[in-house]
Amino acid sequence: MRIAVFAGDGIGPEVTSEAVRVLQALDLPGLELVEGDVGGAAYRKHGHPLPAETLDIARSAEAVLFGAVGDFDLDHLERHLRPEQAVLGLRKELGLFANLRPARVFKGLEDLTSLRPEVAQTIDLLIVRELNGDVYFGEKGMRTLEDGRRQGWDMMSYAEDEVRRIAHAGFKAAMTRGKKLCSVDKANVLETSQLWRDVMIEVAAEYPEVELSHMYVDNAAMQLVKNPGAFDVVVTGNLFGDILSDQASMCVGSIGLLASASLAEGTFGLYEPIHGSAPDIAGKGIANPMATILSAAMMLRHSFGMEAEAVRIEDAVAATLAAGIKGGDLGGSAGTKEIGDAVLARL
Ligand SMILES: NC(=O)c1ccc[n+]([C@@H]2O[C@H](COP(=O)([O-])OP(=O)(O)OC[C@H]3O[C@@H](n4cnc5c(N)ncnc54)[C@H](O)[C@@H]3O)[C@@H](O)[C@H]2O)c1
Ligand SMILES: CC(C)[C@H](C(=O)O)[C@@H](O)C(=O)O
Ligand SMILES: [Mg+2]
Numbered sequence: 001m002r003i004a005v006f007a008g009d010g011i012g013p014e015v016t017s018e019a020v021r022v023l024q025a026l027d028l029p030g031l032e033l034v035e036g037d038v039g040g041a042a043y044r045k046h047g048h049p050l051p052a053e054t055l056d057i058a059r060s061a062e063a064v065l066f067g068a069v070g071d072f073d074l075d076h077l078e079r080h081l082r083p084e085q086a087v088l089g090l091r092k093e094l095g096l097f098a099n100l101r102p103a104r105v106f107k108g109l110e111d112l113t114s115l116r117p118e119v120a121q122t123i124d125l126l127i128v129r130e131l132n133g134d135v136y137f138g139e140k141g142m143r144t145l146e147d148g149r150r151q152g153w154d155m156m157s158y159a160e161d162e163v164r165r166i167a168h169a170g171f172k173a174a175m176t177r178g179k180k181l182c183s184v185d186k187a188n189v190l191e192t193s194q195l196w197r198d199v200m201i202e203v204a205a206e207y208p209e210v211e212l213s214h215m216y217v218d219n220a221a222m223q224l225v226k227n228p229g230a231f232d233v234v235v236t237g238n239l240f241g242d243i244l245s246d247q248a249s250m251c252v253g254s255i256g257l258l259a260s261a262s263l264a265e266g267t268f269g270l271y272e273p274i275h276g277s278a279p280d281i282a283g284k285g286i287a288n289p290m291a292t293i294l295s296a297a298m299m300l301r302h303s304f305g306m307e308a309e310a311v312r313i314e315d316a317v318a319a320t321l322a323a324g325i326k327g328g329d330l331g332g333s334a335g336t337k338e339i340g341d342a343v344l345a346r347l
Contacts (some may be wrong), residue, residue, distance in 0.1 A: 001304060002032045004061035006054065006090075009083055010277025011287035011336075012067025018289035018340030019065060019296040020042040022316075025344055026309055035059060038090075039069025039083035049086040055093060058270075063303035065088070065296060066272035070225055072209040072279055079140075087272070091131050096262035097162070098169040099129040099241065100298070103248040103258060106321045112330050114250040115225060122229025123251055128173055129241025130166040131262055133158050134192075136238045155160040156192050158237065163196050170235030171265075174210045178232035182213045184220045184240055196237065217244070217247070224248060245274050254329040256288025259295040261302050269303045270296075281328075285335045288327035290317050293343055316346040 005020060007013040020033060036054040040291030043049045047067065058064050069083040079085070090096065104124040105113065113120040145151055167183075174181040183200040185193035196198030197214055204212040215223065217240045223230065224244060228251050236244065249255040258274040281287055294317055301310035325342045326332025334342065 001028055001030050001062045002034065003036050003299070004057045004064040005033050006038040006058075006064060006086075007035070007041075007067040008069040008086070009041055009071045010068060010278065010279050010282035011276055011323065012039070012069065013335060014066055014285065014287050014336050015273065015292040016065060016067040018148070018336060018343075019292040022293050022313060022343060023065075023296055026312070027346055028304075028306075028309070038066070038086035040071030040074050042086065043071075043074060043077070043081060043083065049081060049083050050089040054086075055090070058090060058094060062268065063315060064094075064270040065292075066090070066270050066301060067292065068273065068275060070277035070279070080085060083277075088136065090270060091262055092137065094268065094270065095132070095264040097130060098134040098166060098263045099127075100173065100261045100263065101127040101129060101241070101245040101248070101274055103127070103245075105252045106257070106318050108322045108324065109253040109330065110264040112326075113253045115228070119226075119228065120253075123231075123248075125231040125248065126173055126177065126233045127245050127248060128166065128170040128195065128233060129239055129245065130158075130162065130236045130237050131234075131241075132238075133162045134238035142227045143147050156190065156239075157208040158192050158196060160195065160199055164203060165265075166235060167200050168206075170200075170233055171203060171210050174233040175207065179209055180211050180232035181207075182215055182220070182231055182234050184217050184234055184244065186217050186235035186240075187214070188216060192237070196213070200235070217294040220244060221247060222344040224251060239299040250273060254258045254288060254327075255291070256329040257290050257294070259291050259298055261295070261298040263302060267303050267305075271299040271301065271303075285337060286328050287336050288329045289340055290321075290338050290343075291325075293317060295339075312347060313343075316343045319346045 135156040187193040297313035300306040
C-alpha cells in the first residue's frame with residue numbers, strides 16, 4: 001500500500017498528520033507513506049508548486065493523500081507558479097476527472113448547521129463534480145484594450161467525451177445510492193451546458209433504473225438550502241461543483257467536515273478535504289482534521305477496496321462528534337490534535 005502524502009500549505013500539514021495517524025493506527029498490510037512537496041511550500045523549496053519529483057511520487061503510488069495548497073503571500077506570482085497549480089496540475093496530469101464530494105449530517109450536529117435542524121437532518125447527498133475541464137482549463141488570458149481598459153477571459157468548454165465519462169460516473173454513483181441523479185447546469189444561457197444536458201439525456205438510456213432530472217445552477221443553490229433532502233446524487237461541471245460543495249458543507253455544519261475523492265478510471269485516486277489552506281487559522285492547532293480523516297476513509301474504500309476499514313474510520317468520526325468533541329468551526333473548543341486523539345481512541 002504505497003500512499004503519497006502531500007501536506008501542502010497552511011493547515012494542510014496540521015490536518016494531514018492527523019489523517020496519517022489514523023491510517024497508521026489501522027495496521028494496514030504493507031503500508032508505505034511517501035511524502036512530497038506541493039503548493040507554496042514546494043515553490044519556496046524548488047521554485048515550482050508541483051515539482052517533477054512530486055509528480056513522480058504520485059505516479060509511483062496507488063493513492064495520494066492531499067492536504068491543501070494556497071498562500072496569499074504568493075498571489076503576486078504568475079498564475080502557473082501559484083500554489084493552487086499543484087492541485088490543478090495533479091488533477092490534470094493524473095486524469096482525475098471525477099470528484100466525489102459526499103455531504104451528510106452527523107448525529108449531534110443537526111442544531112449546528114446553517115439550516116433549520118429539521119431541514120438539515122434530511123441531507124444525505126453526493127456531489128459528482130467534473131474535474132478536468134470547464135472554465136478551469138480553457139484558454140485564458142489578460143490584455144489591455146486600445147482604450148487602456150484591461151480585459152481578462154477564460155474559455156468555458158466541454159467536449160462530448162468529457163461529459164460522457166462524468167455522466168457515467170454520476171449514473172454509477174446513483175446506482176449505488178438512491179437511484180436519483182440531478183444534473184446541474186446553466187443550459188438556459190450556456191452552450192457548454194446545452195451540450196452537457198444533451199449528453200446526460202443520451203447516457204441516461206443506459207441506466208433505466210436511475211431517475212434523471214435537470215436543474216439550473218441558480219435554482220440548485222436555492223434548493224440546496226430549501227429542500228436539500230430531495231437531492232441524492234448531483235452531477236455537475238467543475239466550477240458549479242466547486243461552489244455548490246462549499247455551500248453543501250455549511251448545510252451539514254462545517255467545511256471542516258467535507259471529504260473528497262478525485263478519481264481516474266481504475267482504482268487510483270487523490271483524496272483531500274474540500275477546504276483550502278485556511279491561512280486565517282493556520283499554525284494555531286485549531287483546524288478541524290475530520291474532513292481529511294474522512295478523505296483517508298474514502299481512499300481505503302475506493303483505491304484499496306477496504307470497505308470495513310473505511311467504515312471503521314467513519315464510525316470513529318461519527319462517535320467523536322456524537323460525544324460532543326468538536327472544533328471551533330462547530331462551536332466547540334477541541335484542537336486539531338485533540339480531535340485526532342479522540343478519533344484514534346474510538347478506532
Ligand atoms: N484543494 C485545495 O488545496 C484548496 C481548496 C480551497 C481553497 N484553496 C486555497 O486555500 C487558500 C484559502 O482559501 P479560502 O480562505 O478561500 O478557503 P478555505 O477553505 O481555506 O477557508 C475558508 C474558511 O473556512 C475555514 N476553514 C477551512 N477549513 C477549515 C477546517 N478544517 N477547520 C476549521 N475551519 C476551516 C477557514 O478558517 C476560513 O475561514 C487560497 O489560497 C485558496 O486558493 C485550496
Ligand atoms: C484551490 C482551487 C483550485 C480548488 C478548486 O477550485 O477546485 C478548490 O477550491 C477545491 O475545491 O478543491
Ligand atoms: Mg473549492
